[in-house]
Amino acid sequence: MPTTEVIASIQPSPPPVGGHTERNCAFKVACSSCNLRELCLPLGLTTQELERLDKLVATRRSVRRGDALFRAGEPFQSLYAVRTGFFKTCVSAEDGRDQVTGFQMAGELLGLDGISGDSHSCDAVALEDSQVCVIPFADLERLSREFVDLQRQFHKIMSREIVRDHGVMLLLGSMRAEERLAAFLLNLTQRLQARGFSPSALVLRMTREEIGSYLGLKLETVSRTFSKFQDDGLLEVKQRHIRILDQAGLQQLVNGATC
Amino acid sequence: MPTTEVIASIQPSPPPVGGHTERNCAFKVACSSCNLRELCLPLGLTTQELERLDKLVATRRSVRRGDALFRAGEPFQSLYAVRTGFFKTCVSAEDGRDQVTGFQMAGELLGLDGISGDSHSCDAVALEDSQVCVIPFADLERLSREFVDLQRQFHKIMSREIVRDHGVMLLLGSMRAEERLAAFLLNLTQRLQARGFSPSALVLRMTREEIGSYLGLKLETVSRTFSKFQDDGLLEVKQRHIRILDQAGLQQLVNGATC
DNA sequence: CGGCTGATTGAGCGTCGTCAATTCAGGTGG
DNA sequence: CCACCTGAATTGACGACGCTCAATCAGCCG
Known part of the structure; x- marks a missing residue:
């Protein structure tokens, strides 16, 4: 079951903008032309908002199977939207025990845990060769102050994660x-x-x-x-x-x- | 262990503003003079921002022990900050099984689950006679578009809830x-x-x-x-x-x- | 092909759930 | 004031579900 025809209009990447220190910069696909936009952050945005979002999400990053997109303790700067591939997130206790907290596929956001403490609180590991869109969080906050729809969609995504977690608690607890x-x-x-x-x-x-x-x-x-x-x-x-x-x-x- | 001296400067409530249909309107205490402000939404706000927040959080609501602040399925309009008292939140499966997803005390926010679907996805029940501050969500989103600090703090609170949930998963899972x-x-x-x-x-x-x-x-x-x-x-x-x-x-x- | 990791399957055991009886605390009414 | 009642908490006996330990098997890649 290879990744379907979801990949559209992949273009060579421009040099990374803004001086972000993302490790492997890869390709660029505009959110506005991304097949995942109905499942991802762009949902519900106007054309104008989409254009601005396109500029914000300028870099991509490839993560090879088994590698970490980020690890607990690393400073938090960006959210990541899975473009292709598959991830797991897991938290660890001091004694080494660890718990997988979720599996993420195309269109889903990674890194929301990092907002609270300015550093990530879990590991995100690719379970197959993957690509993510890098969303610098400061930029996202700035843009979401301008655009109601973007703000709203972002809040909904965070809330949805909370609701999902509650569902997992129900599963684990009963x-x-x-x-x-x-x-x-x-x-x-x-x-x-x-x-x-x-x-x-x-x-x-x-x-x-x-x-x-x-x-x-x-x-x-x-x-x-x-x-x-x-x-x-x-x-x-x-x-x-x-x-x-x-x-x-x-x-x-x-x-x-x-x- | 009665609620401590936390309650300060309680004043009679003004008539509810804006036509919100909150059931029992009670008292009003400005966020700016609330003893819980270092634990709650006002954390890190400037004086000016606090003044605006005071106007936003205009109504309060009392919930008696055993009563629900909200129930799953009810339309979502507001977040609630616990001022005094103690709550539990619980989700229910179709077959009646239910799972307590958290206990909330003074200064903690309730209702974040409702943002994603415009209706609440869990019940919030008072475990003792309690009071909450009503935070109309549309107003909060509007104000957080103006004020960086408020936006930031709100995002941190949502993220903290996600991190907390992951901790509970670790607990339940291992x-x-x-x-x-x-x-x-x-x-x-x-x-x-x-x-x-x-x-x-x-x-x-x-x-x-x-x-x-x-x-x-x-x-x-x-x-x-x-x-x-x-x-x-x-x-x-x-x-x-x-x-x-x-x-x-x-x-x-x-x-x-x-x- | 050999070595490795991951998956399967079995046997025995332990933790926690189930069912049930009893105790305790608080509130109500005689 | 005490008897009563109700809901919560405690404690015991037993059993089941899932864990532990272990052996075997199936793919995968060098």
Whole structure:
């Protein structure tokens, strides 16, 4: 399942503007002509606003699989919009324990955690070769003081992240292993579908261990639950290739139909 | 442990401005003279900005113990800053399961979840008789377009909520019962201490069941863990009255010193 | 092909949930 | 003032879900 035809009108990058110290500067695609604009920051903006946003989001950055876009403790300067690829974010406790807090795909924002303390509080690691748009936060704040729609959209994105986190808390706090995995798969397919991918076939970009960390389970439990879903005829599982055979069945699981 | 001397210069309320349909309008205290301003939205604002904020936060609302400040599904219009009292927020799944997502005390903001979808996505319920300052969100957005400091502070507050949520995910995803309860107690006392309360004596405003819901445990487990902490000499537990005897011991528990 | 990482599967155990009984605190009314 | 009632908290016994430890298997890349 390669990244689809989403990539449009890629142009050679101009020299980085403004003296930002972004590590690998790559290409430039205007937000106004980006296929992800309906899923990303530009949603709802007027043509004029889009033009200004285009100037703001001037640099891009490539991150290779396994590399970090940023790490906890690094100074916060920019937000990042995933253009292509796939990321995980994870927080770490002092004792080394760590927890995957989310998986991000094209059109989703990374780095919101850094605003509060002027430094990032989690790691963002690419799970496949990826590209992000760099959004200097000071510029974004400035522009969002000018444009109501941009301000509004940014606030909605932050709020949506909070609502998402609450959903994860519900999952971690009160669901059992099968319910968690079912909810996770349905969430993934839903987001992939919004990006034009098949709702029934997907390739997991993360390991069983990463899924387990996200869901508060051990990797063996994740693996076992996948096998059980296969036995029950809900899924077809071939390593990281998943085919959903009974979406309604998964949905039932999430809604406590186990009782 | 009654609400301390925090309440200052309470004045009779003027008639509600702007036609907001807030249910019970109560008192008015200017943000500029509020004892909580260093913990709340006014943090870092200039005198001029504070004056404008004072006009914006014109109404207050009293919520009696057990009543909801807002409920999931209700239209979102305003944020709320807790002035006195104590709240819980909880989300519900379709099947009735619900999850406490947080406890809010004086100076903390409620309602951020509502921004994303123009309606609230969780319930906010008072755990004791409380008062909140009503912050009409449209006004806040307008004012934060004028004032950099206000914009910045608001963004920091949203981001802080995201970081907090990630901490809860870590707790729910990878800690055991004792660690969860210890982390919870330390967090509570820390926040109470920032508000001038004793770091060692506290009164829980919530039931064991609510604590359990927040921590992803059953109420019996919470109760048992309290008892164990008492046996171990970490706490003195008398129903909802808790005295912390060994803060360092609790801290050790949180940092996986169980091994 | 060999070595490596990730995934699967099994056996046994531990933590926490379930069910149930009892105690405790607070409020109400006789 | 005490008996009563209700909701919350405590404590015990038991069982299940998921974790631990371990062996095996499947891909992948040098």
